[in-house]
Amino acid sequence: MYIRSLLMASLMVWGVNASAQSSKRPNIIFIFSDDHAFQAVSAYGGKLVQTPHIDRIAREGAIFRNALVTNSICGPSRATLLTGKYSHRNGYPRNEQRFDVTQVLFPRVLQQNQYQTAWIGKWHLGSLPEGFDYWRILPGQGHYYNPDFIEKGQDTARSQGYVTNLVTDYSIDWIRHRDTSKPFMLVVGHKATHREWLPDLQDLGAYDDVNFPVPANFNDTYENREAARNQDMTISKTMRLDFDLKVHANYNGWVYNRFTPEQLSAFKGYYDGKVTKEFDEKKLTGDALTAWKYQRYLKDYLATANSLDRNIGRLLEYLDRSGLAENTVVVYASDQGFYMGEHGWFDKRFMYEESLRTPFVVRYPGVIKPGTKVDGLMCNIDWAPTILDWAGVTAPEEMQGRSFMPLVTKGGNKSTWRKAAYYHYYEYPEPHKVSPHFGVRTERYSLIRFYGPADSWELYDLAKDPGQVKNLIGAKGYEKITAELKAELRKQIVQYKDNEALRLLDKG
Numbered sequence: 453m454y455i456r457s458l459l460m461a462s463l464m465v466w467g468v469n470a471s472a473q474s475s476k477r478p479n480i481i482f483i484f485s486d487d488h489a490f491q492a493v494s495a496y497g498g499k500l501v502q503t504p505h506i507d508r509i510a511r512e513g514a515i516f517r518n519a520l521v522t523n524s525i526c527g528p529s530r531a532t533l534l535t536g537k538y539s540h541r542n543g544y545p546r547n548e549q550r551f552d553v554t555q556v557l558f559p560r561v562l563q564q565n566q567y568q569t570a571w572i573g574k575w576h577l578g579s580l581p582e583g584f585d586y587w588r589i590l591p592g593q594g595h596y597y598n599p600d601f602i603e604k605g606q607d608t609a610r611s612q613g614y615v616t617n618l619v620t621d622y623s624i625d626w627i628r629h630r631d632t633s634k635p636f637m638l639v640v641g642h643k644a645t646h647r648e649w650l651p652d653l654q655d656l657g658a659y660d661d662v663n664f665p666v667p668a669n670f671n672d673t674y675e676n677r678e679a680a681r682n683q684d685m686t687i688s689k690t691m692r693l694d695f696d697l698k699v700h701a702n703y704n705g706w707v708y709n710r711f712t713p714e715q716l717s718a719f720k721g722y723y724d725g726k727v728t729k730e731f732d733e734k735k736l737t738g739d740a741l742t743a744w745k746y747q748r749y750l751k752d753y754l755a756t757a758n759s760l761d762r763n764i765g766r767l768l769e770y771l772d773r774s775g776l777a778e779n780t781v782v783v784y785a786s787d788q789g790f791y792m793g794e795h796g797w798f799d800k801r802f803m804y805e806e807s808l809r810t811p812f813v814v815r816y817p818g819v820i821k822p823g824t825k826v827d828g829l830m831c832n833i834d835w836a837p838t839i840l841d842w843a844g845v846t847a848p849e850e851m852q853g854r855s856f857m858p859l860v861t862k863g864g865n866k867s868t869w870r871k872a873a874y875y876h877y878y879e880y881p882e883p884h885k886v887s888p889h890f891g892v893r894t895e896r897y898s899l900i901r902f903y904g905p906a907d908s909w910e911l912y913d914l915a916k917d918p919g920q921v922k923n924l925i926g927a928k929g930y931e932k933i934t935a936e937l938k939a940e941l942r943k944q945i946v947q948y949k950d951n952e953a954l955r956l957l958d959k960g
């Protein structure tokens with residue numbers, strides 16, 4: 453009897469502790485957009501646009517100025533978020549395959565630790581989600597208007613409305629109706645600002661009065677850079693007037709055939725009535741046409757981003773109103789960066805700064821000091837281990853990143869943080885014909901080994917050449933740093949067990 457009551461007492465104490473502890477464990481919301489360039493976020497100093505709500509997260513928490521992806525495209529970035537591993541370890545190096553959901557995924561680890569988990573919005577991994585109590589995803593790339601959603605346990609069904617609003621509505625709904633006895637982790641997966649940059653109706657023409665400055669390397673001639681010369685992602689040649697810029701748009705095509713008559717009429721009013729009209733009147737060719745396409749591209753892209761930022765504001769406001777803000781970590785990140793005309797491009801893929809770096813801001817009330825600015829090299833392999841760290845869970849051995857909390861906490865040991873980051877891109881040739889490559893990025897330098905059709909090395913001094921137009925490989929005076937960086941690259945390849953890259957490196 454005595455033993456039994458002792459046991460009961462200790463169970464009760466354990467129970468109390470456990471629940472007291474779990475009530476302190478934060479909720480986690482990971483807002484994950486698609487192709488949103490840091491140049492288009494005002495918190496990053498971008499003069500192109502105002503993003504007050506993303507900026508608010510940065511102001512009330514931390515901004516990472518060197519948040520790097522390890523393979524700059526969609527599916528691979530998502531696979532890395534889920535697994536904390538490089539593409540060569542999680543089996544998802546290219547888009548449009550089937551992601552293996554049976555491997556260790558951070559949401560499943562959270563579930564095992566009494567978290568409730570959900571993924572709402574763009575998923576783009578071929579297979580259906582696992583490790584989530586609830587999910588409601590866009591099939592494939594998804595549609596901007598009246599998109600289909602696949603909801604766990606339900607048939608695919610079409611929703612009415614604009615995708616960024618819908619993803620936010622469904623996210624707030626889920627939070628509202630969740631099991632409140634547990635902390636939660638929710639990924640809010642936005643389609644915006646992916647190509648073909650369709651804004652919400654209320655944002656059509658939002659930037660029509662703005663004349664955007666052209667990046668210094670807009671007319672890059674790709675000298676001494678074979679991979680950059682052979683890509684297929686220029687505003688001048690690759691970007692399509694009809695599909696991308698909606699000039700003489702094909703309103704019978706798959707993008708528009710699901711529009712309501714009202715939506716179609718608003719689009720025609722703007723794109724036929726204004727944009728196509730202007731195009732027809734101006735009769736531009738050559739550089740003048742490219743300059744016009746650039747302006748139109750930014751106008752559409754940034755108008756699409758307006759809705760993204762507004763909806764982030766809506767979610768933050770819901771957290772304020774519901775009292776959840778205080779105990780909820782909010783991250784805003786994109787799956788990679790994007791070119792806004794730098795090198796004359798749109799799209800991503802290259803290990804050059806605009807697509808290597810992605811926006812990443814995080815608010816963690818009471819833990820991360822407001823206004824924190826981080827320059828350390830943080831990679832997307834670190835995201836899963838960090839999320840688990842927030843939940844008080846040690847990351848499984850096979851995850852290759854580590855929690856970035858030492859970078860944002862007072863007294864955190866920053867001395868052991870990585871001084872070099874490893875990158876490996878694979879998808880070739882379609883779309884965009886970017887030669888596969890791997891490389892290493894330090895605070896100051898970027899060393900890249902292209903393989904496949906462009907079999908070459910590149911070296912950049914980011915302090916002297918932030919626009920990366922001067923390949924220093926073989927240049928006099930750079931022998932020592934090149935040798936050091938090559939040694940660092942080999943070290944990283946061995947550390948992260950990238951056997952394919954090691955074989956290529958051994959060839960020279």
Ligand code: SGN
Pocket residue numbers: 486487525526527547576646647648799883884
């Ligand atoms: C589509 C786009 C490409 C884009 C890929 C990958 N073409 O194929 O421009 O690079 O998606 O993007 S489109 O004509 O269909 O718009 S990712 O973000 O999903 O990796």
Ligand code: CA
Pocket residue numbers: 486487525526787788
């Ligand atoms: Ca993307």
